[in-house]
Amino acid sequence: xxxxxxxxxSEVKIDPKTNTLVREGVLSIINPNDRNALExxxxxxxxxxxxVIALSMGPPQAEEALREALAMGVDKCFLLSDRAFAGAxxxxxSHTLALAIKKVINETDPGEKYLIICGAxxxxxxxxxxxxxxxxxxxxPQITYVQNIELSEDKIVxxxxxxxxxxxxxxxxxxxxxxxxxxxxxxxxPSMAGIMKAYDNANVVYLDSNALNADKSKIGLNGSMTEVxxxxxxxxxxxxxxxxxxxxxIAKKLCQYLKDDKIF
Amino acid sequence: xxxxxxxxLCTGCASCMDSCMYDAIELKNNIATVLKDNCTxxxxxxxxxPEEAISLEREDVKIQKVDxxxxxxxxxxxxxxxxxxxxxxxxxxNKGRELANLLQVNLSFxxxxxxxxxxxxELSLYGMDEIIYIKSPILKDYYSDLYTKVISELVLENKxxxxxxxATPTGRDFAPRVAKRLNAGLxxxxxxxxxxxxxxxxxxxxxxxxxxxxxxxxxxxxRPQMATVRAGIFNMPExxxxxxxxxxxxxxxxxxxxxxxxxxxxxxTKTSVNLEDAKIIVAGGRGVGSRxxxxxxxxxxxxxxxxxxxxxxxxxxxxxxPDRQIGQTGxxxxxxxxxxxxxxxxxxxxxxxxxxxxxxxxxxxSNAPIFNWAHYGIVGDLHEIIPVxxxxxxxxxxxx
Numbered sequence: 001x002x003x004x005x006x007x008x009x010s011e012v013k014i015d016p017k018t019n020t021l022v023r024e025g026v027l028s029i030i031n032p033n034d035r036n037a038l039e040x041x042x043x044x045x046x047x048x049x050x051x052v053i054a055l056s057m058g059p060p061q062a063e064e065a066l067r068e069a070l071a072m073g074v075d076k077c078f079l080l081s082d083r084a085f086a087g088a089x090x091x092x093x094s095h096t097l098a099l100a101i102k103k104v105i106n107e108t109d110p111g112e113k114y115l116i117i118c119g120a121x122x123x124x125x126x127x128x129x130x131x132x133x134x135x136x137x138x139x140x141p142q143i144t145y146v147q148n149i150e151l152s153e154d155k156i157v158x159x160x161x162x163x164x165x166x167x168x169x170x171x172x173x174x175x176x177x178x179x180x181x182x183x184x185x186x187x188x189x190p191s192m193a194g195i196m197k198a199y200d201n202a203n204v205v206y207l208d209s210n211a212l213n214a215d216k217s218k219i220g221l222n223g224s225m226t227e228v229x230x231x232x233x234x235x236x237x238x239x240x241x242x243x244x245x246x247x248x249x250i251a252k253k254l255c256q257y258l259k260d261d262k263i264f
Numbered sequence: 265x266x267x268x269x270x271x272x273l274c275t276g277c278a279s280c281m282d283s284c285m286y287d288a289i290e291l292k293n294n295i296a297t298v299l300k301d302n303c304t305x306x307x308x309x310x311x312x313x314p315e316e317a318i319s320l321e322r323e324d325v326k327i328q329k330v331d332x333x334x335x336x337x338x339x340x341x342x343x344x345x346x347x348x349x350x351x352x353x354x355x356x357x358n359k360g361r362e363l364a365n366l367l368q369v370n371l372s373f374x375x376x377x378x379x380x381x382x383x384x385x386e387l388s389l390y391g392m393d394e395i396i397y398i399k400s401p402i403l404k405d406y407y408s409d410l411y412t413k414v415i416s417e418l419v420l421e422n423k424x425x426x427x428x429x430x431a432t433p434t435g436r437d438f439a440p441r442v443a444k445r446l447n448a449g450l451x452x453x454x455x456x457x458x459x460x461x462x463x464x465x466x467x468x469x470x471x472x473x474x475x476x477x478x479x480x481x482x483x484x485x486x487r488p489q490m491a492t493v494r495a496g497i498f499n500m501p502e503x504x505x506x507x508x509x510x511x512x513x514x515x516x517x518x519x520x521x522x523x524x525x526x527x528x529x530x531x532x533t534k535t536s537v538n539l540e541d542a543k544i545i546v547a548g549g550r551g552v553g554s555r556x557x558x559x560x561x562x563x564x565x566x567x568x569x570x571x572x573x574x575x576x577x578x579x580x581x582x583x584x585x586p587d588r589q590i591g592q593t594g595x596x597x598x599x600x601x602x603x604x605x606x607x608x609x610x611x612x613x614x615x616x617x618x619x620x621x622x623x624x625x626x627x628x629x630s631n632a633p634i635f636n637w638a639h640y641g642i643v644g645d646l647h648e649i650i651p652v653x654x655x656x657x658x659x660x661x662x663x664x
Contacts, residue, residue, distance in 0.1 A: 007473070059301060059302070060301075083265070083266075083300070084265070086265070086303065086304050086305045087265070087304060087305030087306065087307070089449070090440065090450070091443065091444065091447065091449070091450075094444065123593070124472065124473055125472060126452070126453065126471075126472065126592070126593075127440075127451075127452035127453070128436050128440075128452065129436075129439075129440040129443070129450060129452055130440075131440075132408070132437060132438070132439075132440035132441040132444070133440045133441065133443065133444040135441065136412070136440075136441045136444035136445055137444055141408070141409060141523045141524050142408055142437070142441065143408075143524065144408075144433070144436070144437045145433050145437075157527060159530070160433075161433060162406075162433055162434075162529075163345070163433070165531060165532050166529060166530070166531055166532065167529070167530040167532065168526055168528075168529050168530075169526070169527040169528045169529070169530065170524050170525065170526055170527065171524065171525050171527050172523055172524040172525070173523050183586070220265065220305070221265055221305050221320075221322075222265070222322075224449075225447065225448060225449030225450075225483050225485070225486040226449040226450070226451060226481050226482070226483050227307060227481065227482060227483075227484065228306050228307055228308055228311075228479050228480070228481055229311060229467065229480045229481065229482045230308075230311050230479070230480040231283055231285070231306075231308040231311075231312075231477055231478070231479050231480075232477070232478050232480075233477060233478065234471070234477075234478050234611050234614065234615075240625065240635050240636075240638040240639055240640060240641035241639065241640050241641070242635075242640075242641045242642075242643065243640060243641065243642050244643075247644070247648050247649045247652040247653075248652055248656075250642055250644070250649055250652075250653075251649065251652045251653040251655070251656040252656060254624065254640060254642070254653065254656075255653075255656050255657060255660055257640055258601065258622070258624075259660075261622055263544070263600060263601045263622065264657075264660055264664075
């Protein structure tokens with residue numbers, strides 16, 4: 001399963017005076033959706049005695065996120081960290097993750113019996129593009145926006161949220177990739193014993209571009225097709241007509257305006 | 265590869281620091297310095313520097329170049345449900361027409377489905393030059409692998425320069441897969457699309473970091489340029505009568521083309537929540553104060569025959585059901601009237617409702633950012649104003 005470390009976005013605010021981001025006190029967290037992916041992986045581990053392997057790509061500080069995953073019960077962790085991975089868009093990111101997953105599969109040899117679980121999207125970039133791109137690169141079927149799953153010997157049957165009022169039940173063969181929604185489960189908290197274990201024994205294995213035998217033209221900025229041209233803060237759109245007076249006066253005025261605007 | 269700052273040119277103005285979201289630039293002796301460990305090479309600072317003192321130093325890596333001049337034309341991929349083309353696809357045709365005109369190329373509508381033969385004439389009123397209709401019985405439903413196969417093949421054959429797709433659970437499922445297969449740049453959830461005449465680059469603007477920041481993205485050296493857009497971002501097109509070329513292709517799939525099978529479709533007992541199509545929405549925020557406090561908001565919604573919504577915090581506090589959340593992580597809505605009650609107007613919320621036709625904001629705090637987005641503003645206690653407003657509306661409804 002894949003984890004991304006993200007800034008706690010709901011904390012990010014703009015300083016109205018300087019029109020810049022206020023970053024003080026913003027902690028890095030495991031992307032909330034990835035916690036659901038983790039929880040699902042751990043449930044399947046308990047049910048099917050599966051081994052749960054977590055991967056993350058990011059700077060060395062992303063090790064914290066993986067330590068937390070270990071504390072929750074993940075068996076093994078890999079951190080893909082290298083300056084050469086920096087500046088990656090979703091294409092380059094999915095390529096790097098795919099290289100690492102192929103390496104891990106090669107080493108652990110699960111045959112056909114593996115399932116890749118991702119969160120449906122990350123709260124920072126919020127593209128949701130990495131899971132399908134990863135599935136494509138691995139050449140396995142994908143089912144995105146999953147809110148329920150049943151696993152059997154060599155196949156999965158999942159419920160995919162398709163529209164607000166409709167769920168599609170899809171069956172596919174293993175190996176497969178799913179991306180899960182926030183309503184699939186309630187993620188557990190790490191136990192004290194888990195935390196002790198995560199910091200005492202378990203390892204986070206670092207993989208750099210050499211370890212992955214990566215083609216330099218396909219990773220990081222070089223492997224990215226998209227580039228950021230400009231970053232700006234959203235602007236004010238309209239000047240409001242302010243309604244003043246007693247509640248009655250305000251209500252009357254508003255209704256008149258809305259009548260004029262042909263709302264009523 | 266790294267960001268380098270020319271110390272001779274740097275004036276220490278710090279605009280690069282402000283543009284950096286990763287705390288990767290600091291001033292040392294009044295000269296900007298890059299902290300390599302934090303830098304993600306996003307290049308925001310390069311664009312912002314007024315002195316052009318910042319550049320990217322690349323290693324010499326051979327990157328396969330695509331001859332982008334071969335790619336011409338704008339495509340919109342149709343999304344349909346129960347034989348009806350979804351509004352988001354028609355809205356994209358409207359935007360696609362504008363882009364195609366600027367680039368002086370054709371606009372094509374790519375439709376994968378079955379049973380559309382008798383609908384093509386009606387569809388041809390939406391401004392495209394061409395409909396490419398890929399027909400197969402299995403395309404009645406959506407399958408990621410079949411869509412990916414067909415669209416990738418058609419793109420390789422026809423080489424469009426721009427492909428627009430709805431940012432729906434369907435579009436967001438196949439678009440990345442197609443992008444990967446074609447090694448094409450893809451930008452999710454765009455709220456603005458423009459083209460640069462000279463380079464023919466599609467300038468794709470989207471909210472990022474929970475909507476706190478807008479980023480404009482381009483794909484300078486590769487084609488096609490793919491973008492997904494949510495429903496309601498662009499307007500519906502006017503119907504026009506014009507000659508539309510129809511290319512119908514009967515497509516035959518092989519058994520192994522799809523590993524996945526649809527077992528069944530479960531329709532949930534129709535929830536009454538339909539924010540996306542609502543004409544009027546009454547939404548509450550933290551300022552409503554409590555779950556009980558929402559009753560007055562509900563009552564206002566009732567008299568207006570409106571749908572009820574709220575900001576993220578109201579869902580987190582359990583005052584409101586999650587399917588009523590409006591904003592970056594919730595629904596994007598485009599009603600004729602949006603009444604924001606006790607909503608401060610964090611940008612995460614704004615991105616979900618900014619295309620409402622008329623916005624009324626009621627808030628105690630006259631400095632609340634929501635007033636920057638409102639057409640009518642009321643500074644005051646919503647619990648005093650709304651009950652009076654409800655009575656006033658009732659009177660009007662009786663008069664009618």
